[in-house]
Amino acid sequence: MNNKEFITALAARLDMPAQDAQKVLATFVNEFTDVLGEGCSLTVSGFGCFEVKKKLERIVVNPTTKQRMLVPPKLALSFKPSNLLKDKIKE
Amino acid sequence: MERKAVLQDLIDAIATRRGVPKKRAEQYIRTLFEVVREGLLTDKFVKIKGFGTFKLVTVSERESVNVNTGERIQIESHTKVSFVPDITLKDVINRPFAHFQTVVVSDDTDLTALEAFDMPTEQPEPADEPPTDETSPADPLPYTVASEASEPPQKRQKVKENFSIKTEYIVKEENTTFASVENSFDEATDTSSAPQHVSPATPAMADEVPTPPAQPTERTNTTPAETSTTIENPVAATEKTSATTGNAEAQPVRIPPQEEAMATDTATDSPAPITDGTEEKSSDTGETNTAPEAGNIGLAQPASAKPAPSAADSVPPQRNDKPTVNWWKTIVIVIGVLFLMLLSYFAGYFRLFCPCEFLDTWHRQIVGPPTEQPAPEQNQAVKPVKTLPDSLKKDTIAPVQPVPAAPEKAPAPSQAPTAPSPTTASPKQRPTAATAEEAVSTPKKQRRPRNTKRKYLITGTRDTYTVDRGETLRSIAEHVYGSKGYAQYIIEYNHISHPDFIEEGTVLRLPELERNPYYEP
Numbered sequence: 226m227n228n229k230e231f232i233t234a235l236a237a238r239l240d241m242p243a244q245d246a247q248k249v250l251a252t253f254v255n256e257f258t259d260v261l262g263e264g265c266s267l268t269v270s271g272f273g274c275f276e277v278k279k280k281l282e283r284i285v286v287n288p289t290t291k292q293r294m295l296v297p298p299k300l301a302l303s304f305k306p307s308n309l310l311k312d313k314i315k316e
Numbered sequence: 317m318e319r320k321a322v323l324q325d326l327i328d329a330i331a332t333r334r335g336v337p338k339k340r341a342e343q344y345i346r347t348l349f350e351v352v353r354e355g356l357l358t359d360k361f362v363k364i365k366g367f368g369t370f371k372l373v374t375v376s377e378r379e380s381v382n383v384n385t386g387e388r389i390q391i392e393s394h395t396k397v398s399f400v401p402d403i404t405l406k407d408v409i410n411r412p413f414a415h416f417q418t419v420v421v422s423d424d425t426d427l428t429a430l431e432a433f434d435m436p437t438e439q440p441e442p443a444d445e446p447p448t449d450e451t452s453p454a455d456p457l458p459y460t461v462a463s464e465a466s467e468p469p470q471k472r473q474k475v476k477e478n479f480s481i482k483t484e485y486i487v488k489e490e491n492t493t494f495a496s497v498e499n500s501f502d503e504a505t506d507t508s509s510a511p512q513h514v515s516p517a518t519p520a521m522a523d524e525v526p527t528p529p530a531q532p533t534e535r536t537n538t539t540p541a542e543t544s545t546t547i548e549n550p551v552a553a554t555e556k557t558s559a560t561t562g563n564a565e566a567q568p569v570r571i572p573p574q575e576e577a578m579a580t581d582t583a584t585d586s587p588a589p590i591t592d593g594t595e596e597k598s599s600d601t602g603e604t605n606t607a608p609e610a611g612n613i614g615l616a617q618p619a620s621a622k623p624a625p626s627a628a629d630s631v632p633p634q635r636n637d638k639p640t641v642n643w644w645k646t647i648v649i650v651i652g653v654l655f656l657m658l659l660s661y662f663a664g665y666f667r668l669f670c671p672c673e674f675l676d677t678w679h680r681q682i683v684g685p686p687t688e689q690p691a692p693e694q695n696q697a698v699k700p701v702k703t704l705p706d707s708l709k710k711d712t713i714a715p716v717q718p719v720p721a722a723p724e725k726a727p728a729p730s731q732a733p734t735a736p737s738p739t740t741a742s743p744k745q746r747p748t749a750a751t752a753e754e755a756v757s758t759p760k761k762q763r764r765p766r767n768t769k770r771k772y773l774i775t776g777t778r779d780t781y782t783v784d785r786g787e788t789l790r791s792i793a794e795h796v797y798g799s800k801g802y803a804q805y806i807i808e809y810n811h812i813s814h815p816d817f818i819e820e821g822t823v824l825r826l827p828e829l830e831r832n833p834y835y836e837p
Contacts, residue, residue: 226355228365234355238347249334249344254366254405256329262408265321272349273397277409284421297416302368302409304399310353314372314395 261302273306356397368401771835772802774809778828785820796826805829 226234236246257275260267266276282298306314323345331341352370355362360372377393407414781792789812793803807815809827818824 226359293421295419302401306397
């Protein structure tokens with residue numbers, strides 16, 4: 226299901242034109258980005274938990290050149306599905 | 317991480333942004349996630365632009381070990397949900413660290429050193445040495461030092477910057493852990509739990525990392541040179557023990573931010589004895605692995621047990637000096653303050669430093685009233701005043717200066733009918749003046765009651781004054797005597813019942829004033 230399909234599905238569910246659904250989706254994504262950009266964690270009940278995690282810096286080796294690189298630390302978004310979602314997927 | 321956002325916040329924000337009721341927004345978001353869920357179930361992947369991709373990934377079955385029982389168990393193949401955030405979302409979230417760049421670590425000699433450092437992480441120390449095991453979670457830290465040292469100088473600057481920024485970040489977030497540098501991803505996942513234990517001590521280490529770049533480089537240079545490749549393991553072990561000592565020193569300090577500097581001091585101090593240890597061991601050759609290690613650990617253990625004495629050899633004397641100096645200073649200050657308090661008490665008691673008081677008593681005892689006369693015209697008054705006491709002396713006791721008193725005495729009675737009260741005052745005053753000049757011992761004067769409340773006594777009429785239009789008694793007093801306060805003597809002398817209403821053209825008698833020697837303020 227790509228973006229287009231997703232929007233049409235969403236619009237069908239909400240009984241609104243696809244364009245509106247797209248707009249609302251855009252605002253949702255913006256807000257979501259803002260919230261998580263501040264380093265918050267966001268839990269959606271019945272779906273999962275979005276969390277910003279700090280990945281530590283590390284040294285990696287390029288296997289072909291044997292070159293060592295120090296990879297800087299970074300913040301990454303992690304998603305942890307809730308048990309409900311897990312169960313549904315198991316079925 | 318820092319705080320939790322609830323879905324409701326998001327709903328509120330969307331509702332306000334879109335101008336729709338909150339119920340609608342909530343319904344919208346719920347359906348959104350439902351659609352994602354259904355999409356996952358039907359298509360196994362959902363891609364949302366600007367957000368990310370949810371995917372169902374099948375995980376093949378694998379073997380694992382039950383942590384509690386140690387049994388081998390089979391994990392069945394299953395599907396799991398993976399979420400890969402969109403690149404825009406990723407960038408926004410990583411914005412605080414966006415300025416970091418991957419740095420190439422390139423130095424030939426350091427590669428061996430790094431390998432040596434990496435050895436212990438792959439083979440954690442056996443259980444025969446408990447102290448190292450205890451502190452082993454903290455081990456990754458020295459490797460960061462080593463990796464730091466191994467970098468070329470021009471890059472080091474940048475990395476330092478990174479570290480400093482990171483330390484700030486660590487201070488901000490309590491539960492974040494300090495970096496551990498491993499050479500493989502698997503190890504990173506394995507040891508990911510370990511640094512969390514170290515987290516209290518990590519800020520110190522984070523600080524330590526930028527400061528001692530010179531010494532660690534020496535260390536890394538010397539150790540590989542002295543030890544052959546066959547005894548890499550011992551070297552690594554010693555390095556590890558050094559790490560433990562470093563940690564042992566860092567941990568007791570506990571480092572609140574202001575003490576971080578101290579911690580760095582101790583940290584920089586620590587390498588010196590440790591390198592000695594490695595040199596010793598290199599001379600001892602690889603067979604005696606455990607002995608020097610034990611020695612090092614023995615050094616390390618007291619350090620952990622008693623933080624202050626062993627942690628920093630250079631620091632304690634400074635600490636000791638400062639308190640002693642302060643001690644003496646405080647004692648001296650306290651004594652000085654006490655002395656001043658005592659002095660001020662006695663000064664207040666005897667009124668030593670009050671010049672007016674002193675002068676007053678002095679005048680009363682020695683000089684007597686005449687010099688204290690306030691008004692400028694007192695030169696005129698001096699004559700009668702001086703003579704008056706003399707006349708009294710005649711009356712009372714043996715005269716010291718025989719002066720004709722009769723002519724002087726005459727004016728006083730003559731004034732008496734006009735102003736009874738001042739005349740009564742004046743006879744009283746005469747003996748007082750006399751006593752001032754003589755000694756205190758004459759009994760006669762003590763018998764008489766003395767007017768101690770007035771500063772001046774009225775001795776006679778000095779002048780007459782016709783009140784002009786717009787003048788008050790106070791203005792007259794100021795004009796004649798130099799101060800408004802003398803108005804009360806004028807009032808008294810003229811028996812003015814309503815001092816506020818004096819008529820124009822009234823003739824006032826201005827009293828001649830003399831200082832009252834028995835005046836007590």
